[in-house]
Amino acid sequence: MSEQKPIGSRFSASSTAREVTEGIALSGKTAIVTGGYSGLGVETTRALAGAGARVIVPARNREKAERTLAGIDNVVIEAMDLADPASVAAFVDRIVAAGMPISILVNSAGIMATPLARDEAGHESQFATNHLGHFRLVAGLWPVLVKAGNARVISVSSRGHQIGPVDFDDIDFRTRPYDKWQAYGQAKTANALFALELDRLGAALGVRAFSLHPGVILTDLARHLSEDEINSFDVYDENGNRRVDPARDLKTPEQGAATSVWAATRPELDGIGGVYCEDCEVALPQTETDGTRGVAPWAMDPQAAERLWLLSEQLTGLSVGDRRG
Template sequence: MSEQKPIGSRFNAASTAEEVVAGIDLSGKTAIVTGGYSGLGVETTRALAGAGATIIVPARDRAKAERTLAGIENVRIEAMDLSDPASIAAFADRIVAAGTPISILVNSAGIMATPLARDADGHESQFSTNHLGHFRLVAGLWPALVAAGGARVVSVSSRGHQIGPVDFDDIDFHTRAYDKWQAYGQAKTANALFALGLDRRGAEHGVRAFSLHPGVILTDLARHLSEDEINAFDVYDENGNRRVDPARDLKSPQQGAATSVWAAARPELDGIGGVYCEDCEVALPQGEAAGNKGVAPWAMDPDAAERLWVLSERLTGVSLASAAN
């Protein structure tokens, strides 16, 4: 893991994805963006494709993906359901069999504050979709990531990770009462720990990993929230218009996608990995950051990252080693 401290980025909270990638040539590189046809994922896809990369967007709803991505060049839609292990495996197998190196993987798909639901194996849905689904995907794509000779895996976490750590004694809420925000915080902490664990394993193969907080942006991610819950985020002004105030972490979709694109493509991050980012910069530990910014101690704990990695291998039955064979 690189040191969790700012590196002197020339970008900030108000920067957009297009600004971050300006002047960067990604021609000849292939990127995969999960959730690349909704919310921040669309703007991530648009920016990376605009820089010349070929973008593969996995989609559960192909018709919606085609509508949303219409007009964006260099984009290919492939079938995949992040909640279905067989679908993830089939997608990854197709990519690896095609022999195309994957230089960028942005894990942008996710769900937030959902009612209690479980996957086919009984795992709580936010942890299963946001973490285990992407764990399976990275394991399946491992040969293609290594083949790129310098790949980056970017996991969209959230400041919501500050809600709490991974509860290893009851991840799936079998004994504790289900709380949708505790579950979301746990899943977002898992995203950060996953980047830490992946970078530890991937650095020697040229695969570096990052996690990030994109900002507060009203997207379909909030579809399970009540009107009162949405209003509590202060996302609307007195006239009912969506508020954009990056200094208060209230961002446009283009600003919200900027940190993902920054972590995926900027050369100043060469040789760095395992860090949590925000506002197009490596974040400070929470105790050193102003206000409520920064990364909580439990989300940058290497022991917790290792514990989560071993548990994830057991829960999914996949590993980087098995994918390489």
């Protein structure tokens, strides 16, 4: 892991995904963007494809994906349901069989503050989808990520990770009362810890990983929230218009996708990895910032990251490389 401190990025909270790819040439490279046909994922797909990458977008709803991505060149839609292990495995098998190196993987798909639900194995749905689904994806794609020689895996976390750490004693809310925000915070912390341990395992093989907070953007991610909950984020002004104020973390989708694209493409991040980012910059630890900025200590704890990784291997039966050897 590199040190958790700013690197002097020339971009900011108001930068857009298109702006951070100016001068970046991705021709000949292949990227995968989960959630690439919804919300911030669309703008991530648009920016990477616009820079010349061939972008594969896994989709549970192909019709919606085709409609949303119409007019964007260099995009290929493939079937995959992140919450279904068999579907993830089938997608991975197709990609690996094709033999193409994957230079960029942006894990942007996710769910937020959902009512209690469980996957087929009984795992709480936010943890299962946001973390375990992406763990399965990365483990399966490992050979083609390594093949790229200089790959980046981007884990879209959230400032919501500050709600709390991973509760290793009761991840699936078997004994504690279910709280949708505690579950969301745990899943977003897992996203950051995932990037931390993945980078430790992959750095020597040319696979670097980053996690990030994209900003507050009203997208389909908020579909499970009540009107009062949405209003609590102060996303609307007194006239009912959506606020755009990057300094207060209220961003457009194009601005919200910028940090993902920045982490995935910028050369100034060469040799760096395992860090949590925000506003197109490496974030400070929360103890060194004011208010809600920065990364909480439990989301950059290497021991917790390794513990989560080992548990994820047990829960999925999958591993990266010769990790289990």
